[in-house]
Amino acid sequence: DVKVTQSSRYLVKRTGEKVFLECVQDMDHENMFWYRQDPGLGLRLIYFSYDVKMKEKGDIPEGYSVSREKKERFSLILESASTNQTSMYLCASSHTIRGPYEQYFGPGTRLTVT
Amino acid sequence: GDSVTQMEGPVTLSEEAFLTINCTYTATGYPSLFWYVQYPGEGLQLLLKATKADDKGSNKGFEATYRKETTSFHLEKGSVQVSDSAVYFCALPSGGSYIPTFGRGTSLIVHP
Numbered sequence: 001d002v003k004v005t006q007s008s009r010y011l012v013k014r015t016g017e018k019v020f021l022e023c024v025q026d027m028d029h030e031n032m033f034w035y036r037q038d039p040g041l042g043l044r045l046i047y048f049s050y051d052v053k054m055k056e057k058g059d060i061p062e063g064y065s066v067s068r069e070k071k072e073r074f075s076l077i078l079e080s081a082s083t084n085q086t087s088m089y090l091c092a093s094s095h096t097i098r099g100p101y102e103q104y105f106g107p108g109t110r111l112t113v114t
Numbered sequence: 115g116d117s118v119t120q121m122e123g124p125v126t127l128s129e130e131a132f133l134t135i136n137c138t139y140t141a142t143g144y145p146s147l148f149w150y151v152q153y154p155g156e157g158l159q160l161l162l163k164a165t166k167a168d169d170k171g172s173n174k175g176f177e178a179t180y181r182k183e184t185t186s187f188h189l190e191k192g193s194v195q196v197s198d199s200a201v202y203f204c205a206l207p208s209g210g211s212y213i214p215t216f217g218r219g220t221s222l223i224v225h226p
Contacts, residue, residue, distance in 0.1 A: 004157075031212055042218040043158075043203070050212075090157050094212055101212040102148055105157035 003027070004106035006091050012112045019078040021109050023091030030096040032074035033103065034058075034066065037088040049074055050096060081113045116141045116208045120217035123201075127194055127224050135189040135220045137178075137204035147171075147180055147187040150203040152219070158203060161189075199224045 007022035023032065033048040035058075045058030047066040055066050063085060067075045074093075078085055088110050092103040121136040139147065146165045150158040162171035167182035176191045187204060204217040 033213075040218075043216045045213070048213065092158075096212055101146065101207045101214070102160050102163060103150075103158075103214060105150075105159065108155075108157045 004091055004093055004104050006089075006106040006109050008109050009107060010110050010112075012114065013078075013081050014114055015082060017078075017081050017113075019081045019111065019113075021076040021078075021089055021091075021111070023074045023076070023093075023106055024072055025074075025091075025093040025104070026072065027093065027104070028071065029093035029104070030071075031094045032068065033092040033094075034064075034074065034076045035090045035092065036060070037090055037108075043090070046076065081111075083113050085111065086113045087111060116145070116206060116215050118204050118206060118215055118217040120202075120204050120220050122218075123221035125220060125222050127222070129196055129224055129226050130193045131224075133189070133191040133194045133198075133222065135202055135204075135222070137187045137189065137217060139185050139187065139204070139206055141185075141206055144182065145206045147178070148205045148214070149176070149178055149187070149189050150205060150216075152201045152203065154200070161202070194222070194224045196224045196226055198222060 004025045034046040035043045049055045049068040065077045091106040094103045117140045148163045149161040151161045152158045162173040164171040164180035170179045178189045201219045203219045205214045208215045
């Protein structure tokens, strides 16, 4: 079974702190994604990566950056956390070559910025 | 661009009731279609999928049929359980790519 793990289930940070969220997948997937999920807004794509060291902006990249140094690991970075970044963060992975491109999700990190 | 429209929730049912959650889509071509489920406090997981028109995806008693004529992929279950309480998302790969478009999600609450 595909497994996607995230470094923390719950995280509390202070405004202005630098925050790292890490995601690891064990199925050799090419693609990895970061979403945030907020009530009434559904899932919104922050960034995605289709290969090591490659990244593309999603719908809401402002205030975030990402890093993918190894195929299995995709990190989301909040350079200076703000209260409006309090949210549930979900990581996902999928194949590029082999369709139909269903995604596999991690359990999520609930981040609170105070 | 491609889009997915789901019925708004919450949908509230009694145990053993019949469930339908509507999903319609707008897409170029005939993409694969997915239903994901998110149980409380967890990430999304794939519930079922259909890869071409008239295909029926099924899993855990849930079914959905890919209807090209009506551009729909409605989720159904004949008899829901309390443990089915979750948020359900309809999705498709945008523009034939690997980047999905998700619906807003429909919350299902099942009472004993």
